[in-house]
Amino acid sequence: MAPYGPGAPPPGGPGAPYPGGPGAPYPPGRPVRIPWIARTRAELRAALANAPHPIGFVPTMGALHAGHASLIARARAENPAVVISIFVNPTQFNERADFDKYPRTEAADLALAGAIGADVAFIPSVEEIYPAGFQTSVHVGGLTEPLEGAARPGHFDGVTTGVAILLGLVRADRAYFGQKDAQQLLVVRRMALDLGIGTEIVGCPIVREPDGLALSSRNTLLTPEQRAAAPVLRRALLAARGLWEGGERNGESLRAAMLGTLLKEPLATVDYVSCADPSTLQELTAISGPALLSMAVRFGSVRLIDNEPLA
Numbered sequence: 001m002a003p004y005g006p007g008a009p010p011p012g013g014p015g016a017p018y019p020g021g022p023g024a025p026y027p028p029g030r031p032v033r034i035p036w037i038a039r040t041r042a043e044l045r046a047a048l049a050n051a052p053h054p055i056g057f058v059p060t061m062g063a064l065h066a067g068h069a070s071l072i073a074r075a076r077a078e079n080p081a082v083v084i085s086i087f088v089n090p091t092q093f094n095e096r097a098d099f100d101k102y103p104r105t106e107a108a109d110l111a112l113a114g115a116i117g118a119d120v121a122f123i124p125s126v127e128e129i130y131p132a133g134f135q136t137s138v139h140v141g142g143l144t145e146p147l148e149g150a151a152r153p154g155h156f157d158g159v160t161t162g163v164a165i166l167l168g169l170v171r172a173d174r175a176y177f178g179q180k181d182a183q184q185l186l187v188v189r190r191m192a193l194d195l196g197i198g199t200e201i202v203g204c205p206i207v208r209e210p211d212g213l214a215l216s217s218r219n220t221l222l223t224p225e226q227r228a229a230a231p232v233l234r235r236a237l238l239a240a241r242g243l244w245e246g247g248e249r250n251g252e253s254l255r256a257a258m259l260g261t262l263l264k265e266p267l268a269t270v271d272y273v274s275c276a277d278p279s280t281l282q283e284l285t286a287i288s289g290p291a292l293l294s295m296a297v298r299f300g301s302v303r304l305i306d307n308e309p310l311a
Contacts, residue, residue, distance in 0.1 A: 033114040033115065034110050034111070034114045035084070035110060035113055035114050035118045035119055035120055035121040036119065036120050036121070037110070037120075037121050037123060038120060038121070038122050038123070039122075039123050039124060039125070039128070040124065040128055041124075041128065041169060044120070044122050044169055044170070047120045047122075048081075048083070048120065048170070048171075051081040051119070051120075052080040052081050053080070053081070053173055054078075054079045054080070054081075054172075054173030054174060055079060055081045055082070055083060055170070055171070055172040055173050055174075056074075056075030056076070056078060056079030056081070056082045056083070056172060056173070056174050056175075056176065057075070057082075057083045057084070057085070057166075057167070057170045057172030057174065057175045057176070057199070058071045058072050058075055058082070058083070058084045058085075058118070058175070058176045059084075059085045059087070059163060059166050059175065059177075060084060060085060060086055060087075060109075061086070061087060061088045061089065061102065061217065062086040062087075062088060062103070062104055062105060062106065062109050062217075063102070063103040063104065063105050063109070063217035063220070064105070064108070064109045064112045064113060065207075065215050065216075065217065066207050066215055067178055067180065067206070067207040067214075067215035067216070068112075068113075068178075069112060069116055070178075070204060070205075070207050071176040071177070071178060071204050072084060072113055072116045072117065072118055072176075073116050073117070074176055074202070074204055075118075075174070075176050076116060076117035076118075078174065079173065079174060081119055081120075082117055082118045082119050082120075083118070083119065083120045083121075083122060083170050083172060084113050084118045084120070084121050084122070085121070085122040085123070085124075085166055085170070086106065086109055086121060086122070086123045087122075087123070087124055087129060087162070087166070088102050088104065089129075089158060089159070089162040090126055090158075091130070091157070091158030091161060091162060092155050092156075092158030092159045092162060093155075093158070094152050094153070094154065094155060101221070102217070103217055103220055103221075106123065109121075122166075122169070122170065129162065129165055129166075136161070137157050137161050138157065138160040138161045138164045138191060138195075139156075139157050139160070140156060140160055140187050140190050140191050140194070142280070143183070143186050143187050143190055143280070143281055144156035144157075144160075144183075144187055146274075146276070146281050146282070146283075147183050147272060147274055147276075147281060147294060147296075148183050148184075148296070148305070149183070150272075151271050151272065151296060156183075156184070156187055159184060159187065159188070160187060160188065160191045163188055163191070164191060164195065164197070167192065167197050167199050168197070171199075172199050173199065173200065174199065174200045174201075174202050175188075175199050175200070175201055175202065176202045176204055177201060177202070177203055177204070178203075178204055178205075178206065178207075179203050179204060179205055179206050179307070179309075180206045180214050180215075180216065180305065180306065180307070181305070182278075182292060182294060182307045182309075183281060183294070185201070185203050186278075186279070186281065188201055189201045206306075206307075208234070209231075211231045211234075212231045212233075212234030212235070212238075213227075213230050213231045213233070213234060214233070214234070214304075214305075214306045216304060216305075218302055218303070218304060219304075221301075221302045222299055222300075222302050223299075223300070225267065226267055226299035226300060226302065229265050229267040229268060229299060230299060230304060232261065232262055232264070232265040232268055232297070233262070233295060233297055233304060233306040234306065235261055236257070236258040236259075236261035236262050236273070236295065237258065237293050237295070237306060237307070237308040238308075239257045239258065239260075239261045240254040240255075240257045240258045240275070240293050240308070241293070241308055241310065243257050244287070244291075244310050249286060249287040249288070250285070250286065250287070251275040251283060251284035251285050251286070251287055251291070252275075252285065254275045254287075254291075254293065255273050255274065255275050258273040258275075258293065258295060259273050262295070262297060267299055267300075268297050268298070268299060269297065269298040269299075270295070270296075270297055270298075271295075271296035271297060271298060271303065272295060272296055273293075273294075273295045274292070274293065274294045274295065275287070275291055275292075275293055276291065276292050276294070277290075277291065277292070278290050278291060278292040278309060278311075287310070290309065290310060290311040291309075291310040291311075292307060292308075292309055292310070293307060293308040293309075293310060294306070294307035294308075295307070
């Protein structure tokens with residue numbers, strides 16, 4: 001696919017073959033490659049009418065960074081057509097203020113996505129995803145109850161409902177999610193399997209800053225002092241990993257190591273630390289196989305999460 005400008009179809013109109021093939025650059029005189037923008041369901045259908053399969057899909061809430069870039073690059077490497085979505089989903093926010101202040105950087109997002117090779121950007125309004133009279137919710141039991149589910153009631157119903165709609169509209173062969181939101185990845189996989197959606201859910205490694213902080217759109221909301229303190233999350237995870245690599249197999253000992261490290265940082269307020277079964281998210285006492293270390297920590301009003309698999 002070779003889009004030719006914001007909102008503009010390729011020569012020949014919507015549904016016409018894309019000249020140059022997937023990932024082709026702009027023709028001479030067009031120095032910036034921008035994905036073909038679709039803002040409605042009808043425009044998305046037109047954009048994908050002749051798209052080659054498999055289609056790779058990267059759902060995002062915008063404010064793209066190098067972590068998102070790694071997902072788009074993976075999709076580009078594995079599929080002849082790549083779609084991203086930019087949709088700040090109101091149903092997954094527990095507080096309206098958090099939704100309102102979520103960073104929105106559409107122009108920069110499109111430039112980054114296009115440079116890496118996204119062919120189509122679906123940027124719907126809230127009303128396009130949740131039209132008047134919308135009454136449906138997708139709920140995944142079990143996996144949504146601990147950790148983020150306990151801390152943010154209703155959050156995962158918003159995630160799964162929004163993602164289910166996007167997967168149904170794009171009908172991609174593969175969808176790419178970051179491992180930083182480890183619980184979300186498990187929940188979305190469960191949902192796709194249970195509902196027979198048919199899209200393979202692909203998990204991709206966490207991308208980190210040089211000081212270890214996991215990349216997140218929320219990092220931009222930290223003050224300089226909070227940003228300097230935030231790598232304590234990574235240090236806490238590595239403290240527990242170090243014990244595990246030394247032979248410690250008591251879950252409570254690993255949780256204590258994480259908590260002890262976090263409590264040394266005065267700007268950090270701990271929501272939870274966890275050492276859980278990576279398939280069920282139930283807390284472990286004795287570790288006899290793989291485990292997932294995870295945590296949520298607040299710096300003022302900014303809430304950060306991180307995790308580390310042990311296997």
